[in-house]
Amino acid sequence: MEKTQTRLYPEDQAKVDRFLNTGTNAAERNRFRPLKLMFWLAMMIVILGVLSRVIGIFILG
DSSP states (O other), rough: OSSSSOOOOHHHHHHHHHHHHHHGGOOOOOOOOOHHHHHHHHHHHHHHHHHHHHHHHHHOO
């Protein structure tokens, strides 16, 4: 079987192609940036840690 040949009948492939080009699947997305995600995750952990320390100081004295 060739690489360009699909296992679907042409009418089924047309349905799949139409589905992939409509709605949510057709939206252009920004590329995924894991370093940016890790930065924001680290910032949130630091902020929540500082907030918990401040609350602990005020409540526990």
